[in-house]
């Protein structure tokens with residue numbers, strides 16, 4: 001399988017000469033296997049490039065099949081949605097999968113961002129055959145030949161990580177999460193204090209263990225490394241993580257390839273490249289490759 005990075009930033013898209021090597025578009029990654037539907041993780045502004053590439057294949061003839069797997073619906077993960085060219089070719093089949101909220105249907109959530117105050121036309125303007133599926137954290141399901149599982153992440157409003165198993169290979173897409181250590185984010189916000197409800201503390205432990213279990217034996221872990229350790233200490237409630245936590249997860253799970261992803265919008269190329277080299281020297285090794293997700297690049301598994 002081939003994993004391609006189309007957008008690798010978090011929060012908002014950026015353009016600057018100092019980020020020209022890593023890229024400034026927001027979250028979007030695709031996974032492709034010959035003869036199987038294309039999986040697309042998140043639809044940030046990087047989705048435009050992804051759609052363009054797909055139009056050169058069967059999507060250009062209206063015979064493509066894709067499935068979106070959304071971590072959550074914050075702006076940096078959906079902003080490219082309406083700019084996905086395969087949507088405008090009749091015959092293409094696109095399934096949209098995201099976490100089901102308790103009070104709204106999934107389609108309503110996406111329709112909300114294109115109401116007339118925000119966009120020129122609604123979802124009715126899309127010509128492809130769209131289907132919607134809400135999933136719950138912990139749910140497993142199949143899409144074509146792929147086995148897909150999910151786990152709850154530590155993020156305001158809750159985000160989902162996805163694991164794709166195909167043949168003997170597996171890929172984990174895990175972004176927009178804080179470590180499960182001293183806080184619980186989701187519907188509310190709880191920090192670990194001397195008087196914290198023991199139920200909350202137990203949830204932090206349980207969810208943390210589930211995430212560790214989730215990555216066991218994966219071939220590639222793509223992970224939210226938005227923060228440096230110093231930045232994380234200043235803003236732990238933002239729901240983002242660090243390379244240190246991701247590398248710890250990869251090591252405990254025996255994962256041989258770890259890629260930094262969902263970069264801070266103000267992290268320059270030299271910061272990200274220097275940091276990645278430093279982590280590779282200090283914490284990587286022959287059993288763990290520490291890489292940097294760059295727009296336009298692919299990893300073969």
Ligand SMILES: [Zn+2]
Nearest residue numbers: 010011076176
């Ligand atoms: Zn994000």
Ligand SMILES: [Zn+2]
Nearest residue numbers: 072074155176
């Ligand atoms: Zn988010």
